[in-house]
Amino acid sequence: MNAPLLKIRSERDHMSAIERRIADFVLENAHLLRDYSSQQLANALGISQSSVVKFSQKFGFKGYPDLKYSVGESLARGDGNDDNGGPPASPAAHPHATLAEGLWRAKAEAEEETRMINPPENIDAIAGAIRDAGKVFVIGLGPDGIQARAFAMKLSLLGILAVHHFDPVLVPAAVSTTSASDVLLAFAEHGRQASLCQIARLFHERGGKVVTVTRHTANPLRAHADLSLLVSAHDEHAHIELLLYQTALQQLLDLIFQLLCEDEGRLQQLSINLELMQPMLDT
Template sequence: MSIINKILARRTQLSQQGCLIGDWVIAHPEKAAQLTSQALANQVGVSQSSIVKFSQKMGYKGYSEFKLALNEEIGRKQVMQSTPMHSDILADDPMTVISQKLVKAKTEAMFQTTNALSYEACHQAVAWLNGARRVQLVGIGSSALTAKDLSFKLLKLGITALCEQDSHVQIAVARTLGVDDVQIVISFSGERKEILVATEAAKEQGAKVIALLGPGRSRIRHIADITFDTIADETKHRSSSIASRTAQNVITDLLFISLVQQRDESARQLISDISSDIKQILS
């Protein structure tokens, strides 16, 4: 697992200072790889000992080992980007190469995203969705496609799912939510103002907020009750946010399948209870 993904996967285990360090490293990996422990501490605004503890929390003996691993990871990434089989699709690529690059990009997105998952958070999210009065799904652009797909799946399970495309309507719906409702926010960048306003509105009404976000700092990450990191190497050369949507779909499909399991189990228990009642009546 890459260092960035280690930070994301273990973020819930970090102290407040550890989260600050991790977020800074994720945002500035190349710069972090060149700094001393004291210089990094000054940049983040923490003590030097906090840098050492953070490095150990990531599985390294100290900051020197962490910094060496970070430099090696950056070097490997630069080499990969310079090879012909880098996942960016070029204008003159033949279809055979395009297909291989697509498989590589999508597989990598799924692998990294599932590696960073907190399954405890997954169980909690499924419990909230299973008991929700209504579920609002919020997304703009390519993320709206993921939101719409999940809304259809929730409707199949009998869960009231609200998924509007217009950002103004999304905000209006968010203001009608209550403590028995859940909002799922899907945004790879986490920077769209409309999404932020809808998230804040749902939180103000007491709704539980589940966010699917790309790695990095954002205000939505601090508002949401549960955050799932969708990890994808998106660049300006790749169209339609293919890798990020693949990462998002890994999370939404996992939540959906888990909901199916729970509801099947509930249905089997209900049938068993009814059968027992009938047997008691007939006996």
């Protein structure tokens, strides 16, 4: 869309009160808009996040990240004709910059969509289950194993007993020691691995709680979940979609880690463990 700021300004008088508040913020702070997520903008204006999304869609954008990106491009071209103190038009961007901007835009959209399909109460429930767990079993196969291992390591740094597995054949023996307070975190993008479904069933039989980490689709593994982390990341190019999935999932995991760090004892344990690790990293 060409000159989104001009479009917003021209239609301001026909907007609702909430829409005018959003429009005024965008027009007055266009050069700062990139630093605001839809939730941060909503908080700043005292409105709902959905109002920001609907405002963006009203002007033909898929969502707020799309609007934000378009405003940034408009300012760079200098075609906004605005008086908001934005930077002057810049010379033609290097192809690398164009690639980076496009990827950033796609990642922002995937992160926002993912956040909207994971209600805060669900995130809190998962963080609470991990916080109260006697043991946290973590498993992910193939590419899913990379983020599973990294998250298990972060849990260990907080003093949470995290047991990472990469071979499903060995998991049933470990599951035999499961108690009702234990949690299984099963990472599987498409949730189709029969071995993980079997492990989830075994875990339930022992009274443990199963948390699945998959795409936002109906899949066999998710059907076994007590709680689910869901990821929405789509692109027509497979290599881009892979990056979007990893980014959106990492944001979810980082949010849960932050919630766990609100426990002062866990935070102190993290500091102690990082200090213990440092001498080994320095040698």
